[in-house]
Amino acid sequence: MKQLLSALIVLGFLSCNKSSTEPIVPILPVVDSFTVTVYNGYGAGKYKVGDTVDIFSTAIADNQVFDKWSSSETSLLNALEEWHTWFIMPNRNVSFTGSVKTITPVSLNFEQIRGRDRMKPVYSYFPAGHKGFVYLLHGTGGSALNTVSNYEFKQLYKELINDNFGVIVTEAEEATTGVDANADGKLRWLVAPADSVTNIDYANIKIITDTFYNRGVTNRSKFRYSTGMSNGGNYAAYLSAYYKHKAGVSYCAQAGAVSLTTLTPLQFCMARFDNNENVGSAGNAAALSNSQTISSRGVCSKYLIKERSPLYPERFARRGDISLSKSAAVFYELKTKGYLNNKNYFTGFSDSLVTTYQADPTAFPELNSLTPLQKLFVVEQIDLSVSDHQMYSDYNKATIKFFNTQCL
Numbered sequence: 001m002k003q004l005l006s007a008l009i010v011l012g013f014l015s016c017n018k019s020s021t022e023p024i025v026p027i028l029p030v031v032d033s034f035t036v037t038v039y040n041g042y043g044a045g046k047y048k049v050g051d052t053v054d055i056f057s058t059a060i061a062d063n064q065v066f067d068k069w070s071s072s073e074t075s076l077l078n079a080l081e082e083w084h085t086w087f088i089m090p091n092r093n094v095s096f097t098g099s100v101k102t103i104t105p106v107s108l109n110f111e112q113i114r115g116r117d118r119m120k121p122v123y124s125y126f127p128a129g130h131k132g133f134v135y136l137l138h139g140t141g142g143s144a145l146n147t148v149s150n151y152e153f154k155q156l157y158k159e160l161i162n163d164n165f166g167v168i169v170t171e172a173e174e175a176t177t178g179v180d181a182n183a184d185g186k187l188r189w190l191v192a193p194a195d196s197v198t199n200i201d202y203a204n205i206k207i208i209t210d211t212f213y214n215r216g217v218t219n220r221s222k223f224r225y226s227t228g229m230s231n232g233g234n235y236a237a238y239l240s241a242y243y244k245h246k247a248g249v250s251y252c253a254q255a256g257a258v259s260l261t262t263l264t265p266l267q268f269c270m271a272r273f274d275n276n277e278n279v280g281s282a283g284n285a286a287a288l289s290n291s292q293t294i295s296s297r298g299v300c301s302k303y304l305i306k307e308r309s310p311l312y313p314e315r316f317a318r319r320g321d322i323s324l325s326k327s328a329a330v331f332y333e334l335k336t337k338g339y340l341n342n343k344n345y346f347t348g349f350s351d352s353l354v355t356t357y358q359a360d361p362t363a364f365p366e367l368n369s370l371t372p373l374q375k376l377f378v379v380e381q382i383d384l385s386v387s388d389h390q391m392y393s394d395y396n397k398a399t400i401k402f403f404n405t406q407c408l
Contacts, residue, residue, distance in 0.1 A: 037095035042312045047089040054309040057083040057098040059318050064100040065159050071096045081397040084309065103162050108148055108169070113211050115204035120176060122208055123148050126166035126217050132246060133166030133218060134403070135205065137228025137235050140188040144171040151319050151377070155393035163400050166218060170208055173200045189235035194242040202242060225403050227251065229391040230276070240264040247406055249399050252276070252389050254283045259290035265300035265406040269395050272307050275349055276389035300407035306394050308387040310344040315385070316378050322370065330378060333366040350382040
């Protein structure tokens, strides 16, 4: 009986086993993360498939402009010629290399030029054989000096000059006088009426430009362009329409009624989480609607919006006056104090950090060790990472392309 039972057990065992000729298929582990490698830039790491990955170039010196990203995977990139770009992580390892061009350092010429009523501060640069020139326009509370000193504006005018554009920077009459002429509580460009007879800002632009024409450093055959930030963005839209510029670009401003009449191509560069009381999500939506209105009338218009991005340890060293080690120390101080989430996105807006810091600066020894201008730069870079209301250089190449070709 025992022998019969043993035989049945053996037969049962053999019947449950696969034929020795049938292949054995191994069960492979599911891989949901792959590696991003970045040369001459930042953003390397392991990411899950479908993640949004931001990559950034190393700091750009005064004698450099960003060139492009190189890789066999450049088709993934949102913009391969911008110093900061992003892509959706594929199911494979990828690598990118950032490159820069060496240029002659740009030094704008400063002088005082007589406007309609008084002398106006003017910065300018006209490359030999320039194809046209661009007015760079500050926002509310700004000035000509603020504009040329701003790191993001500086990256733009370096790239413009490298692409053979001239630049003119001046300021609103209210900025020069310090007087709120229209009693709106702000010192800024008077956007309306768009009239060089009654509106002193339009008159000053004409007089300053005529001064350069009369000197022979440029001439009336050169195309004119304008771009500005916030109130300067609105003014750029109206100025470009009034003086029939070749193209205009408005940063962080929705432009308004001019969209119903302008014949000048206009690009909008907005910020996704703009927290300014005059813009915000409603202003972003209005800018998109205005761009569509312009396009519907057969005039070229484009709409771009900058998304938020994570901070990275080297971010605050972009300008060159904060060392890489100090930048990393400030980054990790913010991280330790809970201002960055697990993916290094800044939580909320910079106002919360500024308020807490001002209440007790000693609680932030790394941030507190910076100069006032360096602290301001840190806050600006946080605003840019959040995609708040700040002039940004993330779409410099897109702006220059729009000036060059509009919608072609």
